[in-house]
Amino acid sequence: MLFRPKYHHGDLHRALVDAGLELLESRDASELSLRAVARKAKVSAAAPYHHFANKAELLDAIAAEGFALLESQIRAAMQDADEGCGGELAAGGAAYVQFALAHPSHFRVMFRKGEEEHAPVVDAASSPVFALLVEGVERWLRGHERAEEDARPLILLCWAAIHGIAMLLLDGPSSRWEKLGLDLDKQAIAVLVTRTLAERLTAS
Amino acid sequence: MLFRPKYHHGDLHRALVDAGLELLESRDASELSLRAVARKAKVSAAAPYHHFANKAELLDAIAAEGFALLESQIRAAMQDADEGCGGELAAGGAAYVQFALAHPSHFRVMFRKGEEEHAPVVDAASSPVFALLVEGVERWLRGHERAEEDARPLILLCWAAIHGIAMLLLDGPSSRWEKLGLDLDKQAIAVLVTRTLAERLTAS
DNA sequence: GTCTTTTCTGAACACTGTCAAGATGGCATG
DNA sequence: CATGCCATCTTGACAGTGTTCAGAAAAGAC
Incomplete structure (x- = not known):
């Protein structure tokens, strides 16, 4: 596994970053919630914590x-x-x-x-x-x-x-x-x- | 009442701004909560809404x-x-x-x-x-x-x-x-x- | 004195970041 | 193949947030 592994979701790390980027196209940075990113990636609110230590790390x-x-x-x-x-x-x-x-x-x-x-x-x-x-x-x-x-x-x-x-x-x-x-x-x-x-x- | 009136609190408008400024000395802007400002001013969480339409207006x-x-x-x-x-x-x-x-x-x-x-x-x-x-x-x-x-x-x-x-x-x-x-x-x-x-x- | 208007409180709602406990499924070893 | 392991994801919870709303309380007007 050179890059992030492809387990259940595929590559959630990548998907979360992409979802965040998409949301940033319309919303402002201050109103970007981790939960909204998870929602956009069709994943529970706690899932990101297996790829990022916290919201700051996603950002x-x-x-x-x-x-x-x-x-x-x-x-x-x-x-x-x-x-x-x-x-x-x-x-x-x-x-x-x-x-x-x-x-x-x-x-x-x-x-x-x-x-x-x-x-x-x-x-x-x-x-x-x-x-x-x-x-x-x-x-x-x-x-x-x-x-x-x-x-x-x-x-x-x-x-x-x-x-x-x-x-x-x-x-x-x-x-x-x-x-x-x-x-x-x-x-x-x-x-x-x-x-x-x-x-x-x-x-x- | 030329300036903000002095009712129950005295001048809450001024006090809230000052409390916010004090909190900004230590905390960062992104972690400044309206509730914390109200707390510092010894006032309930809803009180600021009689002086500012919302948090943005206080800021x-x-x-x-x-x-x-x-x-x-x-x-x-x-x-x-x-x-x-x-x-x-x-x-x-x-x-x-x-x-x-x-x-x-x-x-x-x-x-x-x-x-x-x-x-x-x-x-x-x-x-x-x-x-x-x-x-x-x-x-x-x-x-x-x-x-x-x-x-x-x-x-x-x-x-x-x-x-x-x-x-x-x-x-x-x-x-x-x-x-x-x-x-x-x-x-x-x-x-x-x-x-x-x-x-x-x-x-x- | 009442009456009214402004100011404040208490409780509530929906939302947030984060965590602990369990379910789920891919992987390697036996 | 069966077994166990472990990374991954979900559920459910907790504390904290911005905001609203019904009412209490106090100040001013009459």
Whole structure:
């Protein structure tokens, strides 16, 4: 049994994660009950406890799945972007925000605060997308003849700006954007921010 | 009765908000129960429903209080900063993150997603801190002989970066920072990001 | 003094996360 | 094949939750 065993149900571990994901499409993360997930998987309320220690662990699994999906989408977007040019970073950032806007509840689960220390599962799953960012910034620096520069502050700034605009578009106080006189939809605002960020990075 | 009336309890509206705030100091936002708040206020479980339509409305009140507090702290930090210089903006940003780090649960309540449209109470309360940001960026532009420039993309970028680093420091996958080789505490990371941001804004 | 309105309590409902005890069925060993 | 084992699932329970509703109690109006 390489993966989870296939006993009575088949693969309940997988089925529960999928059921949770489906419910997150419509419901919000805060109103996602373990019992509802079990119901959707046509299983009793206590069944999940043979595959996850508690609700948090299911959410961790869902979060990990989300990071994998996010990574693949960012990677695809970066590959489609203009090679070498800074458009690569901007495309990655746009993909990040696009994911958040397309799957808001899932995204919030990915960044929900774990009770104690963060689950190592989630940390491990989020590692590749972070690596993608690091790699992108470093490649961009090399492409701009600034390979010797310390990349770390720029990495922090990029992640903060991208993650921040995603969060603000999801949960931020609404009506801030219109009040600015920008009548753009959310995706366009995200593009504007990533573009401004890229400009500001390039400007020396 | 200009404010909330003082009937049986005195001012239960105020007392409930205070009790909620106290509980948020130790508990996390997700484990804050309306019943526990009522208990802390020495009142039956149903009493809050005469002052708030539901739990969400209490949280909205707590969130609004948070934005007021945040605004005062940012304003104080900006006034203490070097006049005219760009340090004003950086100080404001640092104060923003400092608030988030000092009151993480409260901060999360302020930016939690409301069920439907955002509560107008929260929107109104968050307006002044947004105005502080707008004003700061515009003043900074004037101080740099760039008054004619469109401030809006910069405003978005600043808010996104500041809010983003706050969120990442609170809920982000841990062990990202050490993996970067930066052995700084959270506050120092926040300062680094705001400083990098200010640099990048100044660089033309 | 009554009368009314606001505030609070007590009990109830449906729901939640979680656990202990038993039923069920696949697996390997005899 | 029979046997036993053990992972899996169900049933039923417990404490706790948000919310509602009928009534008690207290404050203000007349």
